[in-house]
Amino acid sequence: MNVLLLDDEPLEIEQLEYLLQCEFPSWNLFKASDASQAHFIHLNNEIDLAFLDINLPGKSGLEFGEELRQSNKDIEIIMVTACQDFSYAQQSIRIGVVDYLTKPVIESELLKILSKYKEHQYSHNYSTLIQCSLKAIHEKYAEKISLSDIANKVHANPTYLSRKFHEEVGLSFSEYLIQYRIHMAKRFLITTPKWTIADVAENSGFSSQNYFSTLFRKIEGVSPTEFREKERSK
The missing domain is CATH 1.10.10 (Arc Repressor Mutant, subunit A)
Known part of the structure; x- marks a missing residue:
């Protein structure tokens, strides 16, 4: 599943990327900050799903969404915006937008919208x-x-x-398993602040806190504690 994330706000796109990676680790995510970058990505990749911010520098997300729809009638589009404007909703309906997310994106709302895509997370042309x-x-x-x-x-x-x-x-089975466990550990570090590092390690499937912390630092470049503190400060 190839997914395009189009937003000119780095923090917004980073949050969306993180939430999607945790829930759908096999999806390929392509990021763009304006329609020009997004157009280049679209030309070189077959995009299945697009998250488009409406207010962008230059061409708006709605305008780009209309271009996407004209070139690929099967693509699914989700608009992401802080604006509550009925005219935007009308335009979204006209270009066949499947859903609407308001900023800041709330995880529960995102997952509710994406529940129908669960069946795709394992496909990715796999047997x-x-x-x-x-x-x-x-x-x-x-x-x-x-x-x-x-x-x-x-x-x-x-x-x-x-x-x-x-x-x-x-990847080998063990490499993928470690990768997925680290994905889930990162999620737990952010969403369960009351858990100790030992709790996170155990609930992510690691045999010991020491092994988890060593592996986490090797992969992420920071310790689990440093990662948690960095995310809290955003």
Whole structure:
């Protein structure tokens, strides 16, 4: 699933990117700050879903959305705006916008709108075997799971699953599992401030706080505590 994020406010686009990555880690996200950048991305990638800010420098999100619709009738468009203007709503309906988000984006509202896309998060041109494997990982990441456990759940030979997983996903099973656990840990660090780092590590599927903290710093460049403090200060 290729998703375009068009917004001229860096913090807004960063927040949207973070929320989408946590919920849909297999989606490809493309970011643009104006219609010109977005047009270039669209020319070089087949975009399935677009989040478009209405008020942009130069061409508005609505104008760009109309161009998108003319070139790709199957693309789905969600408008993101701080404006409550009926004329914008009328224009949005005219170009076939599927939904509307107001700023600042609230996670629960975003996830409600995206609930219908859940079925797409495992597709990404993956085979049925890999789709089922990813779904199992996303459901059981907090548990002590192995490739053999997932292979057993999807009724596949572990060696065959390992090879297919790397071929299609581009990562080994263990690499993907770590990546997803770090995604969820980042989310927990922000959304559950009362949890200790040990709590975050345990609920993200890591065997120890020390291992989690070492791995987190290696991947993110900061410790879990530093990451949490940085996010709080935004």
